[in-house]
Amino acid sequence: MNSIDPIRNDWSRAEIETLYQQPLMDLLFQAQQVHRQYFDANTIQVSTLLSIKTGKCPEDCKYCSQSAHYDSKLEAEKRIAVEKVIQEAKEALASGSSRFCMGAAWRNPHERDMPYVLDMIREVKALGLETCMTLGMLNASQAERLKDAGLDYYNHNLDTSREYYSHIISTRSFDDRLDTLDHVRQAGLKVCSGGIVGLGESRNDRIGLLFELSTLPIHPESVPINMLVPIEGTPMADVEKLDVIEWIRTIAVARILMPKSYIRLSAGRESLTDSDQALAFMAGANSIFSGEKLLTTPNTAKGRDQQLFEKLGLVAEQPKPSIRALATDAMAS
Numbered sequence: 001m002n003s004i005d006p007i008r009n010d011w012s013r014a015e016i017e018t019l020y021q022q023p024l025m026d027l028l029f030q031a032q033q034v035h036r037q038y039f040d041a042n043t044i045q046v047s048t049l050l051s052i053k054t055g056k057c058p059e060d061c062k063y064c065s066q067s068a069h070y071d072s073k074l075e076a077e078k079r080i081a082v083e084k085v086i087q088e089a090k091e092a093l094a095s096g097s098s099r100f101c102m103g104a105a106w107r108n109p110h111e112r113d114m115p116y117v118l119d120m121i122r123e124v125k126a127l128g129l130e131t132c133m134t135l136g137m138l139n140a141s142q143a144e145r146l147k148d149a150g151l152d153y154y155n156h157n158l159d160t161s162r163e164y165y166s167h168i169i170s171t172r173s174f175d176d177r178l179d180t181l182d183h184v185r186q187a188g189l190k191v192c193s194g195g196i197v198g199l200g201e202s203r204n205d206r207i208g209l210l211f212e213l214s215t216l217p218i219h220p221e222s223v224p225i226n227m228l229v230p231i232e233g234t235p236m237a238d239v240e241k242l243d244v245i246e247w248i249r250t251i252a253v254a255r256i257l258m259p260k261s262y263i264r265l266s267a268g269r270e271s272l273t274d275s276d277q278a279l280a281f282m283a284g285a286n287s288i289f290s291g292e293k294l295l296t297t298p299n300t301a302k303g304r305d306q307q308l309f310e311k312l313g314l315v316a317e318q319p320k321p322s323i324r325a326l327a328t329d330a331m332a333s
Contacts, residue, residue, distance in 0.1 A: 007260060009217060011211060011214045011215055011257055012211075013207055016207045016214075017204075019252075024248075027249060027252045027283075028252055028282050030252075030256060031252035031255040031256050031283050031284040032284065037259060042313055043316070043317050044288060045286060045316075046288060046305075047097055047290065048097040048101065049102075049103060049289050050089075050101070050102055052079055052102045052104050053080070053105055054066065057105035058107045059107055059172065060170055062169065062236050065231040070233050070235070079113075079116065082116065086124065086127075090127060092129070092290075093128065098317055099132055100124050101132035102133050103134040104117075104133075108136045108137040109135045109142060113135075117149075118146070121133070121149040121150050121151050125151075132151070132153035133146065133151060133154055136156075137177075138156075138180050140183045142183075143184050143187035143189060147187045147188050151189060154184040154191065155192035155193065156191075156193055157193055157226075158195050159177075159199075160195055161204070161205040161209050161211075162174045162212065163204075163208055164199070164208070181193060181220075193213060193222075193224075194223040194224035194226065194266070195224075195225065195226065197225065197226070197228070198228035198247070199228055199236065199239065200239050203246070210253055219261050221260075221261060221262065222261060223254055223261045223263050226266040226267040227247050227271070228267070244272065248276070248279050248280055249283075251263055251265075251280055251283040251284060255284025262286055263285045263286060265280055266289060
């Protein structure tokens with residue numbers, strides 16, 4: 001690796017395939033070299049994710065328990081009060097999270113939802129946390145208003161390759177997702193966008209997903225690489241689990257392609273051993289979700305994360321000193 005290699009947005013599928021096909025140790029070594037050029041190798045960004053409106057989503061994503069199309073036994077919930085969200089955000093900040101992510105099971109936010117969402121952003125932002133939301137598709141006006149309210153990141157995953165996309169969802173198109181990312185970027189928001197592995201896709205589809213992300217005009221600042229968590233009642237309840245090493249290969253390739261992006265271990269992390277997670281961090285993952293639930297799926301408990309960090313000599317990326325003071329004051333109030 002050359003330490004002055006530029007950030008590239010012109011990767012070819014053939015180049016990405018070549019990266020995937022390397023012996024694993026060579027791939028991890030290259031990914032770790034790239035990672036150390038742009039990040040502290042022993043610092044992990046910690047986020048908390050909260051569902052602000054659960055279930056009865058009109059989309060038909062075949063992996064999702066929140067879809068109204070499937071009988072996953074998930075109990076739908078109305079949107080939760082802003083006051084409860086703020087309390088959750090205070091607790092997240094006090095426990096070491098530097099970013100607070102809020103997700104709603106909507107196809108897109110209706111205009112009647114916007115005052116609720118904007119108030120929530122302002123309140124969470126006032127605590128000193130980075131703010132992130134995932135609300136489905138956005139139009140340009142909505143993206144601009146989210147930015148004006150203080151939102152930092154907007155999450156909108158591509159899920160999989162363009163070629164495999166129709167096997168996963170039919171209620172919105174791949175280009176719909178790219179349009180939302182464009183609105184988000186044009187509004188000046190940071191982009192959080194990644195995908196899911198283990199959906200029954202081929203390696204070519206994993207290459208296709210990373211090709212789409214790494215050839216965007218600006219790479220997403222955060223790239224979640226989820227592993228499918230099969231949920232009873234969804235069409236993907238019985239999909240064969242992807243080998244963990246293939247997940248780690250995908251993380252390593254993502255790190256090489258998008259050197260400045262946070263690469264996040266998201267859904268599926270609760271099934272990893274400590275050794276698996278150590279390999280993922282070696283591959284360039286440097287962001288995790290903390291807390292026992294990711295919207296509706298299980299996540300690794302905070303106590304286990306603390307033990308893992310101590311075992312591996314890792315530290316959480318810390319809020320600024322002024323944010324620490326805010327957190328102390330918030331918990332005392």
